[in-house]
Amino acid sequence: MSKTFPTDWDIDQYKDDTDPDEHWELRREFMRVHKGKFSEDYLVALAKAFTNIEFMGxxxxxxxxxxxxxxxxxxxxxxxxxxxxxxxxTFVSASDAAENKIKRRRTDPGPSGTRNR
Structure with missing residues (x-):
């Protein structure tokens, strides 16, 4: 028989106002599904690790x-x-962006049909 833990605590007390709604909803669902399987403190830490993995890599x-x-x-x-x-x-380095901009100027014809310089 597996051990059960108290479930009389409020998950919503762990909502952080700085969390985007998407992050909180996923973390909240994780805690809701697993509430009673782990101690409150451990589950809250697991849920935070879970969202850190999902959203921040x-x-x-x-x-x-x-x-x-x-x-x-x-x-x-x-x-x-x-x-x-x-x-x-897609992230592009500043040097690559500048290089691409210069290349476009050299190859794109201007309004009169001549190349920009």
Whole structure:
């Protein structure tokens, strides 16, 4: 028989006003699904690690990564499916952007049909 933990605590007390709604909703769902399986403090820490991994790409020691992966499998599926269809940002270094701008000026004809210089 597995150990159970108190469930008479309020998940919403852990909402941080600086969290984007998407982050909070996913963290809240993680805690809701697993409430009673772990101590309150441990579950709150697991949920924070989970959202740090999902949203910020953080990594932790392997045992924690494995545990979070197992616990988040079903919770995060909807988010991961939505994420696949979202526009992905591509970052370009400032030097590459400047170089591309200069190349465009050299090859694009101006309004009179001559090249810009």
């Amino acid at each position: 953080c990594s932790y020691p392997a045992p924690l990564m494995v545990r979070v992966a197992e616990l988040s499998k079903d919770v995060a599926q909807k988010y991961r499916d939505i994420k696949k269809t979202k526009l992905q940002r």
